[in-house]
Amino acid sequence: MLFSELKSKEVVNLRDCRKMGHVTDFEFDECSGVIQKIIVPGIGGKNWKCLFGCDTEYAIAYQDIKQIGPDVIMVDVP
Incomplete structure (x- = not known):
């Protein structure tokens, strides 16, 4: 996958069915080349309450990814 x-x-978080946003970046181990985390900025920036810069960002560990589908990534994070 590219x-x-x-x-x-x-x-989407499976615990509360909340949309968290889209993947913008990922973190990987330089030695092994294995992806460790995906970075999702969250959708808080589109909310009028975050007019002055909410820094909602999620770093989701790769083991918390439960399924990658054709248009959605299901995660299980608290």
Whole structure:
């Protein structure tokens, strides 16, 4: 899968069915090349309450990803 395909997918938390946003970046181990986390900025920036810069950002560990589908990534995070 290409990164361009990964970042077009919506991230949804299975615990509360909340849309968290889209993948913007990822963190990987330089030695092994394994992805450790995906970075999702959150959708708080689109809310009028975050007019002055909410810094909602989620760093989701790779083991918390439960399924990657054609248009959504299902995660299980508290």
